[in-house]
Amino acid sequence: MPQLNPGPWLMILIFAWTVLLVVIPPKILAHTYPNEPTAQNNKAPESQPWNLPWS
Template sequence: MPQLNPNPWFYIMVTAWLTFSLIIQPKLLSFTTTNPPHNKTPTTTKISPWTWPWT
């Protein structure tokens, strides 16, 4: 069964993961978000029940 031969595929997988982990991921994580979250007190809204015209 040739699918079980890990010769070329294991090297490709390790190379891809190392490339992602060491090169691409730090570049992506260095970007700052355009809208950073901040501590804001949540406002409570008053919920009024809907008055149905047929009741």
């Protein structure tokens, strides 16, 4: 059964993992987002008490 011979498949596995771990991460990390998040105010908004007509 030729599919049990690990010779060619081991090299394919090593090459695939090499591509995944060496080539692809820098491409993903170099991606820039069009809308960078900005810092928001840390000041809490001023709230007004509710005027309830039945109270």
